[in-house]
Amino acid sequence: MNIKDLTTEQRNPNSLHIDSATPLEIVKIINQEDKKIADTVGTQDKEIAKAIEYASKRYRKGGRLIYVGAGTSGRLGILDAVELVPTYRINPERAIGLIAGGQSAMFRAVEGAEDDPKLGEKDLKDLKLNERDIVIGLAASGRTPYVIGCLKYANQVKALTISIACVKKSEIGKYADIVIEAVVGPEVITGSTRMKAGTAQKMILNMISTGVMIKQGKVYENVMVDVMPTNSKLVDRACRIIEVATGVSESVASDTLEKADMNVAVAITMLKTGVDKEKAMDILKECNGNISSVVNNY
Known part of the structure; x- marks a missing residue:
């Protein structure tokens, strides 16, 4: 044409x-x-x-x-x-x-x-x-x-x-x-x-x-769980995502994010399952990074 x-x-x-x-x-x-x-x-x-x-x-x-x-x-x-x-x-x-x-x-x-x-x-x-x-x-x-x-x-x-x-x-x-x-x-x-x-x-x-x-499991419900907190705005967003997804306070979200080496998905998994960072990473890997699968199976 x-x-x-x-x-x-x-x-x-x-x-x-x-x-x-x-x-x-x-x-x-x-x-x-x-x-x-x-x-x-x-x-x-x-x-x-x-x-x-x-x-x-x-x-x-x-x-x-x-x-x-x-x-x-x-x-x-x-x-x-x-x-x-x-x-x-x-x-x-x-x-x-x-x-x-x-x-x-x-x-x-x-x-x-x-x-x-x-x-x-x-x-x-x-x-x-x-x-x-x-x-x-x-x-x-x-x-x-x-x-x-x-x-x-x-x-x-x-x-x-x-x-x-x-x-x-x-x-x-x-x-x-x-x-x-x-x-x-x-x-x-x-x-x-x-x-x-x-x-x-x-x-x-x-x-x-x-x-x-x-x-790829990078969204839980409708929030981003693999956002990279590379500046103060994104750190604040990461904490708010953790708060919304788990119902914890701002201080708990911030503390858990640090323990998870600034990985939002790992932090949410830790809070949802009560396990430590290493175990949370293992569980996520087993579930192909899908937090909904983690919640349903653990």
């Missing part, structure tokens, strides 16, 4: 006169279009759920979440990867964002980089991609050559491949095990896919990565 025929490149009739609108009218036009995004993402719920299920199994076996994209899509992938580290206490090597043109393209466009599929293959080879890994290809237009190169190579090594596009029958979808296509329609500003398409992609990434982390 020619670029001019893509849904993401069409003119939006609802914003034809946005250039002469007042600031309030601009806000209302954009907001009305944004309201459509969540429902559109919802049409892809089964595929998103499948992505969580399959990716979780690979991740548990030591696989990595590897996001690949160009421009806005690439930056969104990097953002999702980076934020998983402090939120869920994962090794930075377990969530990696690749952007066409290299890391400098995160801040400044590298012209032409996205048009070379061989660059995508090379970037994954440099990571020593293997069959346990998960490659998430992002392209609002669904046709970025860099992403196609990544997905093709990922298939060769039998990694799990997931595509996320904002057009139907996307090119990247032809090379993915799981195909997610959230068609949010023409942008308020024609072709500016950092807007609705970018928001849709971010929402989908939130679902997938959060779902994978939940399945």
